[in-house]
Every structure is written in C-alpha cells, then in structure tokens.
Amino acid sequence: MFMAIQTKSGSKTSPREVIERAKAEGVEVVDVRFIDLPGTWQHFSLPIGELEVDSFTDGLGFDGSSIRGFQAIDESDMLLIPDPDSATIDPVLSHKTLFLICDVVDPISRKPYSRDARFIAKKAEEHLRKSGIADVSYWGPEAEFYLFNSLRFDQNAHSGYYYIDSEEGIWNSGKNSEPNLAFRPRHKEGYFPVPPVDRLQDLRSKIMLALIAPSTRTTDLACTCTRASGRTARTCSPTRPATRG
Numbered sequence: 001m002f003m004a005i006q007t008k009s010g011s012k013t014s015p016r017e018v019i020e021r022a023k024a025e026g027v028e029v030v031d032v033r034f035i036d037l038p039g040t041w042q043h044f045s046l047p048i049g050e051l052e053v054d055s056f057t058d059g060l061g062f063d064g065s066s067i068r069g070f071q072a073i074d075e076s077d078m079l080l081i082p083d084p085d086s087a088t089i090d091p092v093l094s095h096k097t098l099f100l101i102c103d104v105v106d107p108i109s110r111k112p113y114s115r116d117a118r119f120i121a122k123k124a125e126e127h128l129r130k131s132g133i134a135d136v137s138y139w140g141p142e143a144e145f146y147l148f149n150s151l152r153f154d155q156n157a158h159s160g161y162y163y164i165d166s167e168e169g170i171w172n173s174g175k176n177s178e179p180n181l182a183f184r185p186r187h188k189e190g191y192f193p194v195p196p197v198d199r200l201q202d203l204r205s206k207i208m209l210a211l212i213a214p215s216t217r218t219t220d221l222a223c224t225c226t227r228a229s230g231r232t233a234r235t236c237s238p239t240r241p242a243t244r245g
Helices: 015-024 117-131 201-211
Strands: 029-035 041-047 060-063 077-082 097-105 150-155 160-165 218-225 234-241
Touching (some): 015 097, 029 117
Antiparallel strands (some): 029 041, 060 077, 150 160, 218 234
C-alpha cells in the first residue's frame, strides 16, 4: 500500500516526473527507505536538490555495516536504487518530505543484494509464477499498533521488570491525581463501546481518513479498536490491497 504522487504517465512513473512533481509540491526533503533482513524500516534523508534523475540508476551510497545482518565493516559500501513508483509525500512530517522505497544492490556487481527483504519478496513472487502456483500475489501491511501513556522496562544485575500503563486501563479507576470521570471499559470489554468510554475515536478517525485519502492505493479498510481492558491496542488494517505484486 503506497500513497503515490500522481503523474501523467499512469502506473509507470519516470524519475523525471517524480522530481518535477516533488518540486512543484514544494518538497524540501527526500527520505530514502529500505528494509533490513529482520524486516525493520531503515532510512536516511537528503535535500531535494540532491535528488537527480541519475540517482534512480546510479544509486545512493550508504554504510551497510551499520545495518544488522548486512555487511562487515571492511566491505560496507552499498547502494540504494529508488523505486519511482513508490514516490510518496509524507502526510505527517513538519517539513514537506518525499519518501522513496529503495532496492539494495551491490556497488561492484550491481546485482540485487541477497539480504534485501524487498528482493526476497520479489523472488517469492517470481517463484509463484514459475511454479504455476499463482500468477498474482497481493501484499499489504497490517498496521496494528499500541497506544500507551507509559511503557517502562529494564533488565539489570539486581532487577528486571516491565510496566505498562494506559489512562483507559480499568486499574486506573481509583486514580485521584487529576479529575477522574470514571469512563473506563472493564476487563475484556474494550472492543466496541462508544464514547466517552472510547476516548480515542477522533484519533482513530484521523488515521483512517489519512489511509483512505485519494492518493492511497487501498480498496478496503478495516478498523478495529481495542484498548487496555484486555488487548491494549488500536488497529487500522487494509484488508485488500489494490496493487498487484
């Protein structure tokens, strides 16, 4: 699921279109992003003036030894090749920022990097086609996350603990450090209550509307609200990505 810059060429975006559109939109910063072997997002940023058409073929250098599971320090030079079809204007950051998802390649052989999670996914798709199992695969994130007021943990020579707190938690029903309106769901009853028990509907609506904005390529969006009286989470998940591959 991507929120893509609209271009004239349809589904295949040219690097020149990306740069021209970004400048027309007043973009100041370019954020290039890639995924490490365990599947965590990594990134670095550069001024919009440093993104050139050649950047999409020559690549952008980075230190692969700083990424877990990638390179040793004596062979750390790696390249990122931005995917112009992934061009997205970030809707949250203070300075207008274009982000690009990148493929990781070896700077000498120019071959895809074997530990690039994006390359692994592409190989999985190709295996589906060649094996005859399927000709199309659909990929999309499950944007599940947790909202806490406090989250503390430690492990040391003399103690170990974790402490999670949420203002919505039923264990805060006797709290008296500030006005207590007592609108808290009981244990295991936090999925469907309406406001005022549901304190975060405005936030969840804001997230949902950002995800289904016209530039977001998703067809269905399921939003599940859960909270501290059982599963302490708020969830927004696209249920069927509209893009192939």
